[in-house]
Amino acid sequence: MSEIALRNVSRQFDPEHYGVKDFNLDIHDKEFVIFVGPSGCGKSTTLRLIAGLEEITDGELWIDGQLCNYLEPKERGMAMVFQNYALYPNMTVYGNLAYALKIRKVPKKEIQERVHQVAKILEIESLLDRRPSALSGGQKQRVAIGSAIIRKPKAFLMDEPLSNLDAKLRAQMRVELLKLHEQLGTTMIYVTHDQTEAMTLGTKIVVMKAGYIQQVGAPAKIYNNPINLFVAGFLGSPSMNFFKCRIKAEADNRVALVMEESGQGKKFYLSDPLTKRMGITANGRQVILGIRPEDIYDEDGARELGIMDQTENMEEIVVNREMTGAETILYFDEQNKTHAVRLKPENKTQTGDKIKLYFDMEKIHIFDPETEKNLLYREEVQ
Amino acid sequence: MSQAENMALPIEGQISRSELLEIKNTMNTRALAKRRGRTALRLTANVLFAFVVLLPLLYAVSIAFMPSSELFTTELNILPKHPTWSNFINAFKNVPLLKFIMNSFIMAGCITIGQIISCSLAAFSFSFLEFKGKGILFMLVMATMMVPGEATIISNYLTVGKMGILDTYPVLILPYLTSAMGIFLFRQFYMTFPVSLYESAKLDGCGNLRFIVKILIPLTKSAIGAMAVYTFINAWNMYMWPLLVTGSNERRTVQIGISMLDSVDSQSITLMIAGVVMIIIPSISIFIIGQKQLIRGMFSGAVKG
Numbered sequence: 131m132s133e134i135a136l137r138n139v140s141r142q143f144d145p146e147h148y149g150v151k152d153f154n155l156d157i158h159d160k161e162f163v164i165f166v167g168p169s170g171c172g173k174s175t176t177l178r179l180i181a182g183l184e185e186i187t188d189g190e191l192w193i194d195g196q197l198c199n200y201l202e203p204k205e206r207g208m209a210m211v212f213q214n215y216a217l218y219p220n221m222t223v224y225g226n227l228a229y230a231l232k233i234r235k236v237p238k239k240e241i242q243e244r245v246h247q248v249a250k251i252l253e254i255e256s257l258l259d260r261r262p263s264a265l266s267g268g269q270k271q272r273v274a275i276g277s278a279i280i281r282k283p284k285a286f287l288m289d290e291p292l293s294n295l296d297a298k299l300r301a302q303m304r305v306e307l308l309k310l311h312e313q314l315g316t317t318m319i320y321v322t323h324d325q326t327e328a329m330t331l332g333t334k335i336v337v338m339k340a341g342y343i344q345q346v347g348a349p350a351k352i353y354n355n356p357i358n359l360f361v362a363g364f365l366g367s368p369s370m371n372f373f374k375c376r377i378k379a380e381a382d383n384r385v386a387l388v389m390e391e392s393g394q395g396k397k398f399y400l401s402d403p404l405t406k407r408m409g410i411t412a413n414g415r416q417v418i419l420g421i422r423p424e425d426i427y428d429e430d431g432a433r434e435l436g437i438m439d440q441t442e443n444m445e446e447i448v449v450n451r452e453m454t455g456a457e458t459i460l461y462f463d464e465q466n467k468t469h470a471v472r473l474k475p476e477n478k479t480q481t482g483d484k485i486k487l488y489f490d491m492e493k494i495h496i497f498d499p500e501t502e503k504n505l506l507y508r509e510e511v512q
Numbered sequence: 513m514s515q516a517e518n519m520a521l522p523i524e525g526q527i528s529r530s531e532l533l534e535i536k537n538t539m540n541t542r543a544l545a546k547r548r549g550r551t552a553l554r555l556t557a558n559v560l561f562a563f564v565v566l567l568p569l570l571y572a573v574s575i576a577f578m579p580s581s582e583l584f585t586t587e588l589n590i591l592p593k594h595p596t597w598s599n600f601i602n603a604f605k606n607v608p609l610l611k612f613i614m615n616s617f618i619m620a621g622c623i624t625i626g627q628i629i630s631c632s633l634a635a636f637s638f639s640f641l642e643f644k645g646k647g648i649l650f651m652l653v654m655a656t657m658m659v660p661g662e663a664t665i666i667s668n669y670l671t672v673g674k675m676g677i678l679d680t681y682p683v684l685i686l687p688y689l690t691s692a693m694g695i696f697l698f699r700q701f702y703m704t705f706p707v708s709l710y711e712s713a714k715l716d717g718c719g720n721l722r723f724i725v726k727i728l729i730p731l732t733k734s735a736i737g738a739m740a741v742y743t744f745i746n747a748w749n750m751y752m753w754p755l756l757v758t759g760s761n762e763r764r765t766v767q768i769g770i771s772m773l774d775s776v777d778s779q780s781i782t783l784m785i786a787g788v789v790m791i792i793i794p795s796i797s798i799f800i801i802g803q804k805q806l807i808r809g810m811f812s813g814a815v816k817g
Contacts, residue, residue: 181715182715183711183715203711204717209715210711212712229718233722
């Protein structure tokens with residue numbers, strides 16, 4: 131059982147500089163919470179505040195109903211996995227796993243049992259006599275996780291634990307972490323800047339920027355319903371495309387977004403539900419249209435989906451083409467920025483060719499250019 | 513037939529396989545000869561240079577075995593014509609050299625152990641702990657390195673004089689129980705130590721002292737070795753301070769003892785050199801034993817890795 135609550139938590143480094151500001155979050159038992167954001171957004175600092183490695187300047191940290199601001203790290207019952215593994219080089223794998231228990235004066239026999247049990251879970255039984263220097267990156271990672279598990283902590287804190295591994299091993303460890311979470315049923319708090327990790331691992335994502343929480347929610351919900359321009363652009367790869375547009379009220383109550391600048395003055399008609407949700411549709415108001423690369427289609431795709439005649443299409447010149455095997459990603463320039471489209475691999479358009487693109491208007495997002503808020507944000511979905 | 517043998521050579525037809533083998537062999541021999549020649553040249557140059565550097569020391573050893581009549585002649589005697597042990601025997605007879613060597617060992621040993629303990633603890637707090645004024649305090653410690661020892665020697669003497677510990681072991685040891693150089697050396701070494709290891713230990717429930725004893729010290733053996741060799745040799749070679757604070761043969765260190773061999777009444781260079789040769793032996797052997805550690809420790813932190 132572990133309920134962690136952060137109330138208005140701040141960490142001030144110097145009079146003007148905050149690492150984390152006004153952080154409010156409830157972490158429930160058995161959740162897999164991911165702190166994600168660009169580097170310097172305060173995600174690691176928050177984790178260290180929970181661990182007790184940094185001092186909380188302001189606010190309260192509650193763990194299982196106990197105020198923990200002033201508790202020593204070891205009294206908080208957390209276990210942490212570091213980016214560089216932090217294994218003791220002078221001890222064997224067995225020694226590393228057993229160390230925390232030894233300090234806590236657990237009887238030798240029990241230590242032995244637990245070490246073997248953990249080694250079995252992580253499949254490192256054959257490595258117990260080795261020193262960390264004789265292990266590969268993936269093995270070190272397992273040992274690091276093992277020495278966290280063995281203490282049966284209230285929660286695991288993981289600070290970018292997979293970022294030192296190569297891509298293949300990372301994908302493999304991701305799966306194993308998920309399995310482990312299921313098996314142990316312990317709360318996990320995980321810091322990463324990798325949004326794939328965030329999307330695949332988390333039951334709850336906390337998107338941060340410059341020390342502030344931007345949005346909290348389940349991965350799919352945040353992905354489909356981002357609260358603002360930053361969250362929309364941060365999650366997803368390639369990231370969401372943004373176009374500057376102006377609202378134009380047409381006859382028969384239809385509302386269109388008109389592409390600005392070099393955008394050929396194309397009109398994109400909003401469906402009635404979207405118009406209603408957006409609320410203010412003042413004629414001439416500037417907005418930002420956001421659409422994910424997978425919601426833009428070529429002619430074949432649009433015909434299949436039946437969105438061909440819903441809106442006007444855009445004719446663009448492909449400036450770059452990436453073929454990943456399962457999909458083709460085309461890039462085109464518009465409004466002095468490069469945008470991406472994710473298409474089926476059958477699309478054979480080459481660099482320099484022209485292509486007609488169709489937007490799925492049900493999937494668009496509309497942002498206010500000043501407040502950067504999502505005008506189509508749905509509160510109730512969170 | 514293996515695949516390699518099946519493959520056609522790019523120049524097959526123009527040259528036969530046996531001819532090709534012959535060319536390969538001659539080229540191999542030539543490359544080997546060239547490499548051997550280069551090694552020989554390098555070795556000769558090194559031996560020559562080492563000889564030039566070691567000449568004074570070798571000459572001293574040679575003099576130590578000469579009767580004094582051989583040294584004070586107009587001829588150049590590089591090697592003793594009638595080698596003798598008498599200089600060594602006389603050196604032991606004239607002054608209580610063994611007692612002096614003993615004193616030096618006690619002094620240098622205590623200073624070394626004291627410095628390792630105090631410097632490693634100080635360096636730990638400078639590199640792992642966060643406290644107010646850490647930067648300024650460290651700067652102050654470093655600043656003391658710029659004060660020459662001679663400048664403080666009088667005030668130090670007055671202090672220990674008032675304490676009434678002149679001519680004792682503590683007076684030889686106490687003022688040298690810590691050193692800014694040692695703190696600096698250890699701190700540099702600890703800086704290369706991943707902080708996450710310390711944090712991980714803290715989360716494991718490991719206290720500071722336990723961390724130092726169980727994790728930090730085992731992992732910084734080479735720094736400790738370097739520090740020990742450096743401190744021991746420095747303490748062994750101390751002259752001014754022991755001369756000032758010791759008065760009796762009971763507490764004199766070996767460096768002062770040696771100078772006692774040379775007096776106005778009995779001036780004998782050969783006797784003195786024999787003494788010097790004897791007392792060099794401990795410091796040289798310490799250096800030989802610890803040189804690997806010394807080099808590794810001194811250059812640690814110079815490059816990452």
